[in-house]
Amino acid sequence: MxxxxxxxxxxxxxxxxxxxxxxxxxxxxxxxxxxxxxxxxxxxxxxxxxxxxxxxxxxxxxxxxxxxxxxxxxxxxxxxxxxxxxxxxxxxxxxxxxxxxxxxxxxxxxxxxxxxxxxxxxxxxxFAPVLxxxxxxxxxxxxxxxxxxxxxxxxxxxxxxxxxxxxxPWVAADPVLDQWEAPADLDVVRTTAWILPDERPLPPGLAAFLAAGPPPVYVGFGSMRMPAEIARTAIEAARAQGRRTVVARGWAELSLIDDREDCFAVGEVNQQKLFRRVAAVVHHGGAGTTATAALAGVPQVVVPQAADQPRWAGRVAELGIGVAHDGPVPTAESLSAALESAMAPETRDRAATVATTIRRDGAEVAARVLLG
Structure with a gap:
């Protein structure tokens, strides 16, 4: 076939x-x-x-x-x-x-x-409830x-x-993260999220940075256009919480703001492996990043920018696995407050619990249905 x-x-x-x-x-x-x-x-x-x-x-x-x-x-x-x-x-x-x-x-x-x-x-x-x-x-x-x-x-x-x-239509999204009812006039086929396993090792420099201190805060916004100052905002917010920072350059080409040793910049990297090593994930709320962070059992701070991202931010907050930032342009103060809430012990515990409920076999189930 x-x-x-x-x-x-x-x-x-x-x-x-x-x-x-x-x-x-x-x-x-x-x-x-x-x-x-x-x-x-x-x-x-x-x-x-x-x-x-x-x-x-x-x-x-x-x-x-x-x-x-x-x-x-x-x-x-x-x-x-x-x-x-x-x-x-x-x-x-x-x-x-x-x-x-x-x-x-x-x-x-x-x-x-x-x-x-x-x-x-x-x-x-x-991969999101847009129908x-x-x-x-x-x-x-x-x-x-x-x-x-x-x-x-x-x-x-x-x-x-x-x-x-x-x-x-088909909807491929985890039912725990996406508690959504299909429109009555559409015959929707649902599976869990389609997750591509990633076994790549982390780059040596990043691995060394992670090993050199306590878990950092990850900050990344994928393909979103972001203001250049968002890197400074995020790093200052993490520092206010006593945390180091991993900054994903992304398509906005974010960069470090100084040469202090508490920050590390990365390009395209194995998020599945990295997210298990961080204290919190700050991101834009894309369906894939939200699911990857949830699967890793790490607290999230979602700063939604567009499209379905506010919905994912809302679900993260509703589930108690993180915080939905109010608005797309955080300040150092607002992001620091969000991080403080996200890294609270009860949020961390809830994120770890929810991670055990997320299935990884969505793509395999979908393939069998399509070829059946």
Whole structure:
């Protein structure tokens, strides 16, 4: 069976699809994965042994675009057209002759059209509870999708939400972290989160830093655009709590603020292993980072920036495994207070308890269902 797994988005979109691709291959399927050609994604697929079909444009190149869902809809014409142009033709070429298409991320603008034209069954998966939040976008997104479909000789999509996510969407998210009820009008297939095991050792310099003192605070915001001063804010907040800091550079290219020995900067690193060695994780609230920190049993401080991140922040607070920062731009004082709460013994104990309830087999279960 030949399966095309495809996504267009950040690390939080790509890594779960790689996890699925690995499990599909283990069950004997022939798999190709369409993904943005960013260097870190190319390296990720190479490590996993999954053949890659690159899209035309890197995901990092969208960093200059608006970051929130509301801003993107406001500029829907440029945004949607740009994604269609970057993804439609490579995906259509990859799907030719395939038996199944599994898509995610920003491919919802083209995946259904590609599947229809190729006559290939299509499954669309999301990693956050967004299925009930689309109708307000219909007025702006629908005409752009239908203009593309018309140019291909296809009839218009009259129900934009069903076009974007299909009538039988998949949700891959841990049920403990994501206590969400599916819309009554959609037949949703649910699995636990798709987690790609990472056995890479930590870089020697980082390992030495960790061994040289008490557990530090990890600070990282993934692919989010962040103000340059956020590194200073975070380091000062950690120092106020008597903690060292590991700063993840991320796509915002954060850097250290001085040459004191209580801070260490890292690039792309094994978060699964690192998070088990830190006192708290300060992050933006992406689905993947939230799940990885929860699985590690480490307290979290979520500073949500956009999209589904406020919801994940809320769930972290509701579960008692961390703190949701009030607003996207912390001060040293507000972040220090959040860290103090997150590192309290009761929060640390609760995080350790919740970690034991999170399952790791979501991608394997999904692969068996898809091939069954």
């Amino acid at each position: 030949r399966v095309v797994v495809a996504t267009y988005g950040s690390r939080g979109d790509v890594e779960p699809m790689v996890a699925l691709a690995v499990q599909l291959q283990a069950l004997g399927a022939e798999v190709a994965l369409c993904a943005p050609p960013d260097e870190e994604f190319v390296e990720l697929l190479a490590r996993a042994g999954v053949p890659m079909v690159p899209f035309r444009r890197t995901w990092r190149s969208w960093m200059a675009a608006p970051s929130t869902a509301e801003e993107r809809v406001f500029d829907a014409d440029e945004y949607v057209r740009g994604h269609i142009e970057a993804t439609y033709e490579p995906l259509a070429n990859a799907v030719a002759g395939a038996d199944l298409l599994v898509a995610s991320g920003m491919l919802h603008f083209v995946a259904q059209t590609v599947a229809e034209r190729a006559g290939v069954p299509h499954r669309f998966v999301v 009930g939040e689309v109708p307000q976008r219909d007025e702006r997104v629908g005409p752009l999708i239908n203009a593309h479909r018309s140019a291909l000789g296809l009839p218009p999509a009259r129900d934009v939400r069903r076009y974007l996510f299909t009538a039988h």
